[in-house]
Amino acid sequence: MTAKVALVTGGGSGIGRAISHRLAADGYAVAVLDLNAAAAKTVVEEILDKGHTAAVFGDVDVSDRSQVDTAVEKVRESLGAPAVLVNNAGITGFKKFGHITDEVWARTLAINLPGPFYACQVVYRA
Ligand SMILES: NC(=O)c1ccc[n+]([C@@H]2O[C@H](COP(=O)([O-])OP(=O)(O)OC[C@H]3O[C@@H](n4cnc5c(N)ncnc54)[C@H](O)[C@@H]3O)[C@@H](O)[C@H]2O)c1
Structure with a gap:
């Protein structure tokens, strides 16, 4: 049997990195997607070094x-x-x-709303 596949967006650092490691340790083949491909590649190398399965797919902007x-x-x-x-x-x-600017608000919505919607829909269809 091949391993189940888990896809982690923003897996190149912080919480996403920790989740990627945990899923790999639990036996998933982990696809690490991140805007920062170099960071994602580092996480994948860490996972591979532990004998688990992971792969990186270049720079991916979820928005x-x-x-x-x-x-x-x-x-x-x-x-x-x-x-x-x-x-x-x-x-x-x-x-x-009181200090959130319109620019920051617009940028946050432009990434944090469409990103999960696109990922859910594309992965659901796949
Ligand atoms: N750390 C916290 O206390 C906290 C609190 C509330 C929400 N969050 C949310 O949890 C998530 C992880 O937080 P974190 O602290 O690990 O953040 P982080 O900044 O360390 O990691 C976020 C990762 O997402 C990637 N990323 C950002 N925009 C992207 C895009 N458009 N497409 C693809 N990848 C993108 C970054 O390159 C980075 O690797 C984020 O969505 C963050 O907003 C975190």
């Missing part, structure tokens, strides 16, 4: 549907259809409410 489409197709071809999706990629401003 761009075509990039998500292309990445998930590559995941399907190389690891198999994802059984698990972790929508972790996103940004936070962590500013006091």
Whole structure:
């Protein structure tokens, strides 16, 4: 049997990195998707060094549907259809409410809303 595939967005650092490690240790083949491909590659190398399975698929901006489409197709071809999706990629401003600018608000919505929607829909269809 081949391993079940888990796809982690924003898996190149922080919480997403920890989730990627945990899923790999639990036996999943982990597809690490991140805007920062170099960071994702480092996480994949860490996972491979532990004898688990993971792969990176270049720079992927989850707020761009075509990039998500292309990445998930590559995941399907190389690891198999994802059984698990972790929508972790996103940004936070962590500013006091009265200090959030319109620019930061717009940027946050432009990534944090469409990203999970695109990933859910593309992975669901896959
Ligand atoms: N750390 C916290 O206390 C906290 C609190 C609330 C929410 N969150 C959310 O949890 C998630 C993880 O937080 P973290 O602290 O590990 O953040 P982090 O900044 O360390 O990691 C986020 C990762 O997502 C990637 N990313 C950002 N935008 C992306 C995009 N458009 N497409 C693909 N990848 C993208 C980044 O390159 C980075 O590797 C984020 O969505 C964050 O907003 C975190």
